[in-house]
Amino acid sequence: MAIEIEPVIQKSQRPERIDIGDGLLMRWSTIKDANNIADCLANAFKWIPIGAPVPEDDYPGPNEWVKAAAKRLMRGNSAVMTEFDYAVVENTLAKEGENPIVACICLQGVPGFYGEKVQMQYGKPEAVSSHPDFRNKGLIRRLFTELIHPASDARGDVIQIIPGIPHFYRQFGYEYAIGLRSTRNIDDVTTKIPANPFKDDPTAPPTTAPGGWEPFTLRAPTLDDIPYLCKLSTREAQKSQAQVGLGYNEHYWRYTIHDLPQTQASAFDVSRRTCIIVDSKTGKDCGLVMGGAAPRSGLYIFTLEDGYEYREALYPVLRQFLAMDDQPSAWAVKQAAEKKKEEEEEEVKDKEDEETKKEDDATKKDDHKDKEDPKKKENQTDATTETPKSAPAPPKPMRLVLDPDHPVTKLLESKSTLDDHKHVRLYTRIPSYANFILKVAPSLEHRLAHSCLAGITATYQFDFYRKVVGCAGKGLKVEFKDGKIISATDDWVPPSPEQLMLATRDRKALAKAEGRPDNKNPTVFTAQFAPLTFTRLLVGDLSLDEMIYFYSETSVEGGDDAKLMLNVLFPKHREQFQCDLFWW
Incomplete structure (x- = not known):
């Protein structure tokens, strides 16, 4: 069953503007609200360990992971919402320098399925926050009942889901109903994966890969691969027995493999790692692996075409998939490129200065040489200092978010433990x-x-x-x-x-x-x-x-x-x- 739900895209600001007194105005967002919404969320979540643990001996600042997530959702290219999908409370009496956004909730539309025959969109309120000075005033209640729920119902969402504060969302008509898939954890996946047996095998085909030849290799997908990604991420292809759940479609894959990396705005802007599995012997695409990158590594999809065995592909794929943690992120590559460009521009400027100030440059060069080589100036030798030994690599945990009966889950069962949070349920509202x-x-x-x-x-x-x-x-x-x-x-x-x-x-x-x-x-x-x-x-x-x-x-x-x-x-x-x- 292919998930082909067309998202309901909000292309302009909704007209609702509700004066709720005391200078507070409920309305829907525009792109101009992005930074203020992000700051509201980042401050509301600063004591909550989303993205990174909260230091015990320090006063935390705004949560940078949450701030990056809020800005990402507001960029206009998300697969599940636009910049017009945040319901906010604006303090019209805010002084200069104060954040006028004092409460907010976004409304996402996520493709999913029910049973074997039905594709549907799940309404998903998310990223709920309010300023501490404006809590216990019923602002979140009003945002839910007067903006979020009416908008979700009007576009045809027959069900809404949300994770969140225990018991809190019951007051808005939600019931704990949808139990999350049980997951398994591997405490240090690098110690549980056998080494590449072909690494030092003289009979193995030649390769330039640092880990040696592997029977399966990975490649980054392109926009042309989106139909293939959709084909291998259906419920059936994933060997999932779930009768209810969220799914993957063209919009998801376009966003995660292209739009997000292109617009990543900070090191806290999380991404997904998606790779197509290739049969090394034939060069044929034969599978899909997708998961979270470090520091929150997880395996969400591992799919092989018919005719391939999971026990043969598992370790070659995981060895290469996890090795990517040591490679720079898209953000780091972008930053390095910008830095290199700045250095090249600076170098050009220096050369221009040389031509116009030759005499001064000669003097500066002499001075620079003296400063550059203080050891020689002081008749010291170029003794090579001993490189300190590096600390041992920290454990690399990984979470398996696959069907409990998926072949990969079974193959790694003895190397993993069942997640303690196996009874977590999502709040569910069926209006x-x-x-x-x-x-x-x-x-x-x-x-x-x-x-x-x-x-x-x-x-x-x-x-x-x-x-x-x-x-x-x-x-x-x-x-x-x-x-x-x-x-x-x-x-x-x-x-x-x-x-x-x-x-x-x-x-x-x-x-x-x-x-x-x-x-x-x-x-x-x-x-x-x-x-x-x-x-x-x-x-x-x-x-x-x-x-x-x-x-x-x-x-x-x-x-x-x-x-x-x-x-x-x-x-x-x-x-x-x-x-x-x-x-x-």
Whole structure:
């Protein structure tokens, strides 16, 4: 399944301008806000170890990693947002020199999938911050409820996700529902990878590579390779069993392999390392490897074409992939080039000065020689000082962010340990269960068609007890005909016992008046879920039995088929959310 979602691109500033009193104005951003938004975030996150640990014995300054990330998102070339996608609170009474942006949240649109048949965009609020002097005033709440959520809903996002402060986002209609994929850690990957057996092999083909000949080599992708990258980064190509997750598309690859390196603005501007794997014997492209660069090395994608074995490619690829940590980053190369250019310009200027001031230059040269060679001036010898021994290289950890059953995960299982944070869940908001059901209907119908309930005609009614923030109604009704979903509505209100009894009487009376037996009862199933908890069943986080066990409000009525149908539609997923948080 190729992820081919076209991003909803905001091409101009949205018109909303909301005066909330005390000189505070809520609005959407423009490129002119980039530096102020970055400063607001950098100061809000200075005590949080994003990018680098916070020194215990020092007062930290603004978080440079966060500042670089904010500016990157505001550059206008991001794959998931533009410079018009930050909701901000501006202090119009800010004095000269003060940052007028006192609170902000960006809205991203990230391509993803649900099941085997549905491609969709996940709304993703991110990079949330507020100035300490303006906290506990409800600014973040208002940004979410009056700008972020309406904009996300209006462009068609049927689901929003966000990581963040424990419990905090529950107040905005989010439920912990989507469990992140479990990951594994290797404490020092360089000690766990065997040396290249061909390094000193006289029979190996000649090579100019410093590590010696390898049966697989790596090359940097170009824009022409984007279709190939899309092909090898689908869920199927990655051997992922996840039924929900984020994906990779043309816009992602264009941004990460070209736009980001071209516009990288500081050493803190993180990037991704993407390489195409090449069969050394044939010169044919045969795979893809992608991961985070040092100091946060990770392996997100490792895909081989059919006909190639992972056990043969794993170590040759990793040896070269990790060796790239020792190479200068795109930013360092850019800086070196600029420095060289400055030196060349300075050299040209010096030569021009020489021609116009020959006599002065001769004097300066003599003086320079004396200064340049003080040892000879003092009759000292050119003794070579002993080079101090370098400190041992620090451990190089690496994180495996692959499917638990991926061949690479299995091959490195004994060399790695399971991440302690295996129970982390993303906040999840599904504002309209009906809209969500209709969006993912192809995957739900696919599950029904491959079950013992294929072709079923029934009505399923869900009671959520009451309407709450983050939910469109207190109930949900979904109608199935011949195994297809024909309607879904959030307007359904659970009938009272009296209404149910009267409806039954009316149905029987109608059958009697028509002179027929009362055997045309529609198949109606009912279920009850505590507010927002239904989300956990929809995304496969908990099974129905677990829902019934953990939440006393959960119940299902209508016989064996009622429970079976929910198990078929919403199975618990062994492999959880495929999530790449590079988007921030």
